[in-house]
Amino acid sequence: MLKTDFLGMKLDNPVMIAAGPWNRDGKGIKESIEAGAGAVVTESIVSDTLLDVRPRISCDDKGAQNIRLYSDIQIEGWEREMDIAKSAGGVVIASVSGHTASEVAYLASKLEKFGADAIELSVSNPAVESLEVVASHADVVYEMTKEIVTAVKIPVIAKLSQNTTNISKVAKAVKDAGGSGVTAINTVRGILGVDIENAAPMLSTYGGISGEYIRPLGLASVATIAQTVDIPICGVGGISEYKHALEYIMLGASAVQVGTAVMLEGREVIRKIVQDLEIWAQNHHISTLSELRGKALENLKSFEEMKFEPAVSHSSGVPCGENCSKCISACMYQAISRKGGQISVDRTRCTGCGLCTFICPANMLKLDL
Numbered sequence: 001m002l003k004t005d006f007l008g009m010k011l012d013n014p015v016m017i018a019a020g021p022w023n024r025d026g027k028g029i030k031e032s033i034e035a036g037a038g039a040v041v042t043e044s045i046v047s048d049t050l051l052d053v054r055p056r057i058s059c060d061d062k063g064a065q066n067i068r069l070y071s072d073i074q075i076e077g078w079e080r081e082m083d084i085a086k087s088a089g090g091v092v093i094a095s096v097s098g099h100t101a102s103e104v105a106y107l108a109s110k111l112e113k114f115g116a117d118a119i120e121l122s123v124s125n126p127a128v129e130s131l132e133v134v135a136s137h138a139d140v141v142y143e144m145t146k147e148i149v150t151a152v153k154i155p156v157i158a159k160l161s162q163n164t165t166n167i168s169k170v171a172k173a174v175k176d177a178g179g180s181g182v183t184a185i186n187t188v189r190g191i192l193g194v195d196i197e198n199a200a201p202m203l204s205t206y207g208g209i210s211g212e213y214i215r216p217l218g219l220a221s222v223a224t225i226a227q228t229v230d231i232p233i234c235g236v237g238g239i240s241e242y243k244h245a246l247e248y249i250m251l252g253a254s255a256v257q258v259g260t261a262v263m264l265e266g267r268e269v270i271r272k273i274v275q276d277l278e279i280w281a282q283n284h285h286i287s288t289l290s291e292l293r294g295k296a297l298e299n300l301k302s303f304e305e306m307k308f309e310p311a312v313s314h315s316s317g318v319p320c321g322e323n324c325s326k327c328i329s330a331c332m333y334q335a336i337s338r339k340g341g342q343i344s345v346d347r348t349r350c351t352g353c354g355l356c357t358f359i360c361p362a363n364m365l366k367l368d369l
């Protein structure tokens with residue numbers, strides 16, 4: 001039911017573990033495969049390994065900021081690591097990053113020889129200024145993708161950034177260069193927080209924000225690419241449960257990746273997502289998840305297509321507990337009040353903004369459309 005064909009690769013399920021230090025070597029990748037991931041992406045492999053700065057990862061209950069750069073294992077060392085990784089029998093995608101097209105193509109061809117099933121070109125690390133620029137330059141992404149495509153026979157995917165003004169243009173450049181797919185998105189440049197007693201940001205430089213904070217950005221990026229470019233998409237950003245994976249798939253993704261949830265909750269989160277996806281699909285009589293791909297795009301309109309005719313809210317009339325008055329305080333048009341233990345909406349005041357229908361924990365308010 002969850003079996004997925006992604007770029008010709010046969011995956012047991014569409015849930016991959018994203019590039020990051022949890023996949024920093026063969027042992028980590030093997031553990032990721034054994035945790036039930038459909039495929040595993042290595043931490044980004046580069047030609048000039050850098051020393052790690054310290055500290056480099058902060059987190060809170062919604063996500064993380066990292067300034068971890070790339071794999072600290074030299075390309076030659078990856079022959080050994082890929083052997084270990086592939087000994088678990090799963091699909092391994094090698095992530096490469098670099099400053100020039102020839103550099104990334106060299107790394108890709110080496111990694112193909114070492115046994116990688118596909119290449120993911122990462123041009124989108126927001127902790128490094130120069131690479132962030134690459135992510136927004138369709139012409140450079142085109143050149144890099146094309147040179148890798150010429151150098152290898154395995155599928156080539158480019159991992160895109162939300163830190164760009166026109167992600168469709170970059171995705172189109174990948175397609176035009178012969179790339180087989182895109183992954184969206186990498187972390188988003190940000191500062192997770194400031195220790196106000198010491199006037200110190202949690203990490204001492206800008207970094208990549210990941211986790212729950214970026215899921216809405218990832219969803220929008222995937223939907224935008226799906227609506228504008230005919231290319232397979234792997235969705236990533238803020239996935240920690242099966243519902244999030246389904247959201248990405250319904251907005252056009254063929255597969256998904258999980259990063260921060262693996263880092264913060266452990267690899268077991270993958271098994272849970274896969275199991276819950278299976279149960280959901282069974283309960284909804286879905287024989288293959290590809291039936292759902294892009295389903296929500298049918299209901300995603302452009303602003304020009306949105307309705308302007310009046311729509312007003314109504315309460316279901318069910319009595320409300322005195323301990324809640326969320327909708328009353330949220331309504332900026334003073335349309336909601338409590339009368340005789342029931343919530344009532346003054347339909348002459350309601351402007352149909354919709355906020356009360358989302359804020360009500362009991363789902364008691366509806367909009368007449």
Ligand SMILES: Cc1cc2nc3c(=O)[nH]c(=O)nc-3n(C[C@H](O)[C@H](O)[C@H](O)COP(=O)(O)O)c2cc1C
Binds near residue numbers: 018057187
């Ligand atoms: C600590 C850390 C290190 C990461 N390293 C890489 C990397 O080496 N290459 C890459 O392309 N993405 C890297 N990422 C980005 C993730 O693969 C993923 O795109 C991003 O975190 C969003 O997904 P998430 O919210 O599930 O984490 C890293 C993310 C984190 C948190």
Ligand code: SF4
Binds near residue numbers: 313330333345352356
């Ligand atoms: S839809 Fe908006 S304006 Fe109407 S009652 Fe709800 S919050 Fe108020």
Ligand code: SF4
Binds near residue numbers: 320326328361
């Ligand atoms: S938000 Fe919902 S539960 Fe709370 S008072 Fe309004 S209608 Fe009742």
